[in-house]
Amino acid sequence: MLESIFRQNTPSGDITGPVEVLKLVVLLQREQVRIKSYALFRIIMGFVKSDDRLWPSARLAMEGAYSSTDGIPPTGDLNDLLDFLCFHISPRRRATIGDEPVYHVFRSIVINASVEKRRGLAAYNFDIPFFVDAMIQLLSNRDNMPLQRMSLLILPELDDLLFASEAAFGDSRRAEEFVLAWSTAVGEFLRGKSIPQTDIASVNGLLAIANLPCLRVHLPPERWDLVYKFPVILYLDSPSMRRCIQNPDILPFVKQSTGGTGALGWLGMLWMMYHSLPKSVRAQLEEETRVIGSGPRYFDLDSYVSLFDSELDRLQARIGRLEPLDQSVPGLRSELDEMARAKDRLVEIRKEKHERKERAKRERLSSQRQDRQVSLQSEEGRVGSQLRTFLGIT
Numbered sequence: 001m002l003e004s005i006f007r008q009n010t011p012s013g014d015i016t017g018p019v020e021v022l023k024l025v026v027l028l029q030r031e032q033v034r035i036k037s038y039a040l041f042r043i044i045m046g047f048v049k050s051d052d053r054l055w056p057s058a059r060l061a062m063e064g065a066y067s068s069t070d071g072i073p074p075t076g077d078l079n080d081l082l083d084f085l086c087f088h089i090s091p092r093r094r095a096t097i098g099d100e101p102v103y104h105v106f107r108s109i110v111i112n113a114s115v116e117k118r119r120g121l122a123a124y125n126f127d128i129p130f131f132v133d134a135m136i137q138l139l140s141n142r143d144n145m146p147l148q149r150m151s152l153l154i155l156p157e158l159d160d161l162l163f164a165s166e167a168a169f170g171d172s173r174r175a176e177e178f179v180l181a182w183s184t185a186v187g188e189f190l191r192g193k194s195i196p197q198t199d200i201a202s203v204n205g206l207l208a209i210a211n212l213p214c215l216r217v218h219l220p221p222e223r224w225d226l227v228y229k230f231p232v233i234l235y236l237d238s239p240s241m242r243r244c245i246q247n248p249d250i251l252p253f254v255k256q257s258t259g260g261t262g263a264l265g266w267l268g269m270l271w272m273m274y275h276s277l278p279k280s281v282r283a284q285l286e287e288e289t290r291v292i293g294s295g296p297r298y299f300d301l302d303s304y305v306s307l308f309d310s311e312l313d314r315l316q317a318r319i320g321r322l323e324p325l326d327q328s329v330p331g332l333r334s335e336l337d338e339m340a341r342a343k344d345r346l347v348e349i350r351k352e353k354h355e356r357k358e359r360a361k362r363e364r365l366s367s368q369r370q371d372r373q374v375s376l377q378s379e380e381g382r383v384g385s386q387l388r389t390f391l392g393i394t
Contacts, residue, residue: 037064045080058084059101066104078120081105086126089134099147102138106150113157122160128168132178139181142188152185153197156204159239163208169215179209179218186223199232207240210250224254224262227269234272234311245273248281251288263288264300271304272311274342289349301350308343312336 041061048054062084088094088101109117138151155162162168169175186202189195206226209215227233244250251270255263270277270285277285293301315336322329 037061042080062104082124099144103147106154110153118157136177136181139185148185153201166214175214176218179215183220203229203233204238207244211243221258224258227265275338
């Protein structure tokens, strides 16, 4: 019925009827109504480019589809949503229309997230500088916490668009403002109760920023503490995570910018990902672990071993709850074996510390024996010389 009313009235220029009907539809919170509202939204978006008067209708249809907290319809053509987003995301329109249209689009994309959606976002013809500036304002907006949180949650879906290279942040001012806005948003939610979805988005944002030199130079040192969010960080399989564990430039930077404290967490993460690291990063990881083992923080190696033990126990328990013929069992056993081998390598490096300590102890004792022997020989020579003098023996 809604579609029929809209199609009959829109070509004639009379949109009053459809708009009034849509205002009533928004009040209904039924699944079928939400699905029909989304279908109507797509129809309206087909007309809106040729008739700007239809934007209020598009907003009402969007609200009817996405305002419920019980669930939202699956996203169809992503381009319709992104056209709608780009029209409403500017500060000027948000000031006159409000933030709800942007919030609804972000929520739709976050809830219906998929690899295909992420690729669609990357392929859309965004005005990147304008979009990044808009995201900076949304992430900094403490007056609308739901939208600020949703802006944080959508960043992983924008990974291919914004973080695959430095192109989106060519302006150093824009890069600094983006990192500080992201840090502001993360700080707001770290102070509250831990929410898994927000934690995942925050850690993923750290990894996205850490991989790009133009961004990580502006990262406040305390934000590196996000790498301690175990086990969240262990189960990320995002593009940012895959890029980070391949990047040998991050660890030296973390050491320098945090005075070494952030590096301890980064090393722990890398050890958990040991089987996925390239040879260059493995070598770097092992060398830094040896440095820790020979220094005052050598006890941190024990915490890495304990982390391995807890993860191995978790995997073993998960396998034990499954049927032997479950399709996921072979993959979990492979993960278990890879983690066990990584732990064995860490234990070998930790033993090197004890071996060095024992070797240093043996060398010290040997040196002390030699010193005593030389001292005795010297004393014997002195006493003999005095005795010969006393006896007049030349």
